[in-house]
Amino acid sequence: MTARQPVVVVGDALLDQDVTGEATRLAPDAPVPVVEVAEERCRPGGAGLAAALAARDGREVVLVTALGGDPASESVRAMLPAGVRLAELPLDGSLPVKSRVLAGGRPLVRVDRGGGSAGPPGAGVRRVLEEARAILVADYGQGAVSAVRRSLTEAARRVPVVWDPHPRGRPPVAGARLVTPNAREARWFCGERDRDGDDSLRAHSRRGALLAERWQVGSVAITLGCRGAVLARANCDDPLYVPVTAGHDGDPCGAGDCFAASATGVLADGGLPPEAVGLATEAATSFIAGGGMASLTSWREGRERREPPPPAPVGAGDVGALVESVRARGGTVVAAGGCFDLLHAGHVQFLENARRTGDCLIVCVNSDDSVRRLKGPGRPFNPAADRIRVLAGLGCVDAVAVFDEDTPEPLLRRLRPDVWVKGGDYSVRDLPEAAALREWGGQTLVLPYLDGRSTTELARRAAYASP
Structure with missing residues (x-):
């Protein structure tokens, strides 16, 4: 500019x-x-x-x-x-x-x-x-x-x-x-x-x-x-x-x-x-x-600022029970999806922003077979059990669910979230699951990832740096 x-x-x-x-x-x-x-x-x-x-x-x-x-x-x-x-x-x-x-x-x-x-x-x-x-x-x-x-x-x-x-x-x-x-x-x-x-x-x-x-x-x-x-x-x-x-x-x-x-x-x-x-x-x-x-x-310089307290950790718990509990009190159920193979700062910012759109966040994660079909041989770098454990440890994540299909659409039909959030340079029209969300009145949102952070780039740098 x-x-x-x-x-x-x-x-x-x-x-x-x-x-x-x-x-x-x-x-x-x-x-x-x-x-x-x-x-x-x-x-x-x-x-x-x-x-x-x-x-x-x-x-x-x-x-x-x-x-x-x-x-x-x-x-x-x-x-x-x-x-x-x-x-x-x-x-x-x-x-x-x-x-x-x-x-x-x-x-x-x-x-x-x-x-x-x-x-x-x-x-x-x-x-x-x-x-x-x-x-x-x-x-x-x-x-x-x-x-x-x-x-x-x-x-x-x-x-x-x-x-x-x-x-x-x-x-x-x-x-x-x-x-x-x-x-x-x-x-x-x-x-x-x-x-x-x-x-x-x-x-x-x-x-x-x-x-x-x-x-x-x-x-x-x-x-x-x-x-x-x-x-x-x-x-x-x-x-x-x-x-x-x-x-x-x-x-x-x-x-x-x-x-x-x-x-x-x-x-x-x-x-x-x-x-x-x-x-x-x-x-x-x-x-x-x-x-x-x-x-x-x-006009005072260096004015003391109050930073927000860190989010309290929330256990993953049972996904179905969580959805019922949030809906019973009139809350908004948010779901976000991805492979999350090598979790980086871009993923964390995306998930924190997704959590702010509602009252609970369920992360839908591709299974190992789903990642392999999507990303090719040699992926995922981390097995599903490890990826789930890391995601569940984030304070912004309330639950993690795994899907084995190529898209999360079958899982979303079971959860029926109010908001489905995807990260990257997509358009809502390009997401096949957006049509499913409209069936029950859900909304699809696209949030950007943090620039310069990607799993592919991390893997490339790690391979280049290895002896």
């Missing part, structure tokens, strides 16, 4: 305020917690936050937003990083202020006040949009995006446009390269008012494809928090699932803005949507692990 290209961020800026403290008692006049305030912090919010995040890697950023002469507008102007240049729309009214009260790091209440309407763009704003090489739209429904919508429609025909939507905002312009709602927003846009609706990867993929078709955009990435993201296109039943490589506890506020800003940067530099979503997922996870919004206000 080329050097970092400049990005234009368009949308509604806000002033975010966090009031933090501890709550150890209830108020005597009402059953509400009393917060002993320890600190108050302010920062740019909305499109202002997206612009600040986009500029964190030294990228040149222009923020097109509505600001006035009120104190909140002046505060946002003063707090924007040096790498963010303003192209202002007139603001009739005051800038919205969003205040959160947190106790013990957890939000208790949010108070919103203020608000105004954006005026028409001047020549300077129009020139910025005409010369933009990539645009991120953060539409919070305050009018800034509506004021320049015609220019955004024209821009989407020639440069990457990433649209971070909000239920109060307008739909994305046709031709946008990538739209990034979170799971709750995607349900809302699809007309689902049940906050506890279908949370399966299949449902999120269906929503993404539906929205991509309805909005006439290139692709839709639905962010799923600690589960990663699903990238879908219109009229395509081959979605891409991007899991997180490591989960982290922390305040998720701002993670969506970080995701959208990172994806825009990748597209601006010439990347494709799958690459953009993969890198954006990693960036959002790292943002939370590094302290989230607190890291933007303190």
